[in-house]
Amino acid sequence: MIKYSINIFTMSRNKIANEKQKDERRAQILRTSLLLFSRKGLSATRINDIARESGISQGLVYHYYRSKEEIFTDLIRHACENMVAAARALEQMPIAPEQKIIRAVTVLLKGLDKNDETSWYYLLIVQAAISEAIPQQARELFLLSNAVQHEVITRILEEGQKKGSVKKHPAADLAMVFWTAVSGLAFGKAIHGESFHMPDPEILSAMFLEDRTFSR
Amino acid sequence: MIKYSINIFTMSRNKIANEKQKDERRAQILRTSLLLFSRKGLSATRINDIARESGISQGLVYHYYRSKEEIFTDLIRHACENMVAAARALEQMPIAPEQKIIRAVTVLLKGLDKNDETSWYYLLIVQAAISEAIPQQARELFLLSNAVQHEVITRILEEGQKKGSVKKHPAADLAMVFWTAVSGLAFGKAIHGESFHMPDPEILSAMFLEDRTFSR
DNA sequence: GTCTATATCCAGATAGAC
DNA sequence: GTCTATCTGGATATAGAC
DSSP states (O other): OHHHHHHHHHHHHHHHHHHHHHHHHHHHHHHHHHHHHHHHOTTTSOHHHHHHHHTSOHHHHHHHOSOHHHHHHHHHHHHHHHHHHHHHHHHHSSSOHHHHHHHHHHHHHHHHHSOSHHHHHHHHHHHHHHOSOSOHHHHHHHHHHHHHHHHHHHHHHHHHHHTTOBOSSOHHHHHHHHHHHHHHHHHHHHHHGGGOOOOOHHHHHHTTBOTHHHHO | OHHHHHHHHHHHHHHHHHHHHHHHHHHHHHHHHHHHHHHHOTTTSOHHHHHHHHTSOHHHHHHHOSOHHHHHHHHHHHHHHHHHHHHHHHHHSSSOHHHHHHHHHHHHHHHHHTOSHHHHHHHHHHHHHHOSOSOHHHHHHHHHHHHHHHHHHHHHHHHHHHTTOBOOSOHHHHHHHHHHHHHHHHHHHHHHGGGOOOOOHHHHHHTTBOTHHHHO
């Protein structure tokens, strides 16, 4: 009883510390899971691999997550939130539409090229997109963020078409080719790993912009 | 003894019939496996699923194939052989390089759009490419055929550049973007299924060819 | 919170009857 | 050739000691 009451303070501090440590552990599990999932996919990745690579026991993983699927879905959620946030931020920028396109291409290519968590996220999304054997929730998150990204790029392209800096194909089609190219690159990266060298962003941008956009 | 000798003829005929039936069964297993692998990937596809979808028992699968991996590798081999053969055939055609590019784009897009075995093969290759958890042999086949395809397109692009019909970026880079776009489309197809509508082949071709190639 | 041990389940592969 | 029944291994998830 005494022990209990005099420890309210201490407990409170410990709780905070514990929460912090718990978050760190979770982050650690997420990080190694991200790497493994992005390389092998959900169903070929073993909880055991995740535990070993995280330097903890298999049982402990279940202290932080209820299942492998939950880890996966959590990662997809983070990935999607980041992508959507980036898309919205891009759209809000006070620059010309063609500059937004160039910037989007540049940022995406750089992210893919970096060979760190950022690129792993792309590959994870590729994994999630491609297999039917992923959690329902993860699939929904992915499709939603996909739709948002497509809409944003479509709007930017349309804006550019109005002022004549973007090629005149239907904007939705162009947007589709845009994301197609990006996923193709993520894909190339997934295949060839570090030896894959990204194309010059200009090659890609040029595919959507009118030539004069560059020459002036 | 008698039974044996009088059956030499019959056996011979049966053997032929059996061989034929065996081939059909194998083809049947391959077809259903192709569909399943292309949708869920190697490790999420169960031998049991393959058996059920093929209308046979699980045990019987092992009469025709030694393992799940063998089926997978067999499929990849077929896919790669076809891709390489198509690439070589394209290169040999007696038409202008820019026409070869247009034709390649058209054929690839049509194949992806068809929603039959052809498109499943693309998706299978995507599956194979993306996961580290595939048989070594399958990976090697894939990388080899990839290299060949890349070389073929590079040569065609270079040829076109000489006569001025293809854009002047480094040919190897353009070729990479070419295959990147194709895999991106396969990828889009994998995600959105039948609702995914392929872009006009011209949009893609135009990304590699000089404008005058179309207008003249 | 963390580990080890273990229960449970499921999938790949085999054996053997028909 | 085909099936059913079974073995075996491995992976998820849980229980319980510390």
